[in-house]
Amino acid sequence: MxxxxxxxxxxxxxxxxxxxxxxxxxxxxxxxxxxxxxxxxxxxxxxxxxxxxxxxxxxxxxxxxxxxxxxxxxxxxxxxxxxxxxxxxxxxxxxxxxxxxxxxxxxxxxxxxxxxxxxxxxxxxxxxxxxxxxxxxxxxxxxxxxxxxxxxxxxxxxxxxxxxxxxxxxxxxxxxxxxxxxxxxxxxxxxxxxxxxxxxxxxxxxxxxxxxxxxxxxxxxxxxxxxxxxxxxxxxxxxxxxxxxxxxxxxxxxxxxxxxxxxxxxxxxxxxxxxxxxxxxxxxxxxxxRDGEGATKLITCLCEGAPDEKTAEIVAKSVITSSLVKTAMFGRDANWGRIACAAGYAQADFDLEKLDIDVASENGRIAACRKGVIPDFSEEEAARILEPEEIRICIHLNSGLCSAVCWGCDLTYDYVKINGDYRS
The missing domain is CATH 3.60.70.12 (L-amino peptidase D-ALA esterase/amidase)
Structure with a gap:
């Protein structure tokens, strides 16, 4: 890293x-x-x-x-x-x-x-x-x-x-x-x-x-x-x-x-x-x-275009704490709806029709959401972007000038093994 x-x-x-x-x-x-x-x-x-x-x-x-x-x-x-x-x-x-x-x-x-x-x-x-x-x-x-x-x-x-x-x-x-x-x-x-x-x-x-x-x-x-x-x-x-x-x-x-x-x-x-x-x-x-228990990937979520920093932080945290987003990143599954969903249930106000999401890595960048709609995309290209150790989820609320970044990791089989057997 x-x-x-x-x-x-x-x-x-x-x-x-x-x-x-x-x-x-x-x-x-x-x-x-x-x-x-x-x-x-x-x-x-x-x-x-x-x-x-x-x-x-x-x-x-x-x-x-x-x-x-x-x-x-x-x-x-x-x-x-x-x-x-x-x-x-x-x-x-x-x-x-x-x-x-x-x-x-x-x-x-x-x-x-x-x-x-x-x-x-x-x-x-x-x-x-x-x-x-x-x-x-x-x-x-x-x-x-x-x-x-x-x-x-x-x-x-x-x-x-x-x-x-x-x-x-x-x-x-x-x-x-x-x-x-x-x-x-x-x-x-x-x-x-x-x-x-x-x-x-x-x-x-x-x-x-x-x-x-x-x-x-x-x-x-x-x-x-x-x-x-x-x-x-x-x-x-x-x-x-x-x-x-x-x-x-x-x-x-x-x-x-x-x-x-x-x-x-x-x-x-x-x-x-x-x-x-x-x-x-x-x-x-x-x-x-990156060293989260059982993790194989570092997930960085940047939320930009927010009306204030607190809104940006709440949305970014909501995404990196989502179990479904974390498992999708582990499986290299381009299930972009999970990211939009996690942003949507964040305890913060924003306009869905302005929501843009990109997913990026050292292998490239792909549009995951535009104005609240998930566009057509190449599954092969998405899988290649999700392959590296660090994945960046870039959210733009298009409602202001403030931003925040949060960090998480993927959720793997090994997390359950480690914590089911922690005392031994």
Missing amino acids: KLQKFDGYTFVEGGVCAAQGFLANGIQCGLAHKALSEDAPSPTAGKKKHDLAVIYAEVPCAAAAVYTTNKVKGAPILVTREHLKNGTAQAVIVNSVNANTCNPDGVEKATKMCQLAADALKLEESEIIVASTGVIGQVLPIEPIAAAVPELCKGLNPKGNAAAVEAIMTTDTMPKEIAVSFTLGGKPCKLGGMLKGSGMIHPNMATTLTFLTTDADIAPALLQQALSDVVKLTLNRVSVDGDTSTNDMVCVLANGKADNAPIRTANADYDTFKQALYVILLNLARMMA
Whole structure:
């Protein structure tokens, strides 16, 4: 999948370790799903994938985060929200396999993870962000984490991003990390991030666990504003399966080591930084959509010609969340009526007689709807256009100047297999 490039921003290696002053690590501490019966072993016991990660900043950071809107929230979110009330943090500890959600001792275990990391890093407990992902409703065993944290923190290094991103993966089939360099007032800066997300992804904030780091100097309030604004345009416009997780979180740490003029107002440097966030989160969002559970295609839906951006977003989201559109894309079935139908039941007003739809890919472009009518087309040409990895659905409402883009994936047999067998 091709990265979306922007002038003034250069992709660099390093992920969450790209910015100066950040270290990371990941290890396998031995977390496992609970056995499905008393006489059966845990189905994940003995697997060697990393399951515990830490990100560490050498100095205190401005910090910001956005969380799931699900009424059921993982215990780590409750703890992290308290810790970030002052807008600062210095480290992140995160585990996969177990979400630590809907458990009677969840907050106690999340707090203990912070204590363990703080002791190993010689920080205060309140300076730690904690996150978990995995199976909901199983008690998190703290003993393997406690035993592993000293080794985990001892192994922190400026190239530990690869080990860290492996540790946060669940059903992800590929690591998702990215970083860019850019300038603020002539000073070179970097911003990098890593993301996990493959299932339980729906545009209702934040759809993922995402961790971002930057050496830019920016005030916590402006960092929060930039993150909140950009998430709405990126991660909040992705859907894989219509489910919003209980543990979704996006957080960013800014340590100021780039020595740029501190960003304390919404000035030109703020706009440059905010665009860097957009470059990172846009590409991570696309990676997440492409790696949807069982997916074979990335679906990009652009809605243009809307009277306002909200209308465009609602229509685009309606299309990328449609199960019938998603299965048609998987089967390379040029059933354009499914796209028109999904646009039509969107909770937004538009004139059907003005509706135009094109479907495109690297293999070409074909008219799927003109003024609300599906025209004659070549099935052979349509099948060829639907063959590549990325399909673009282009909707024009012909009613204004506003637009929005959303991302999704096809729906395949493997999605059911993965989720019917998730705990094993």
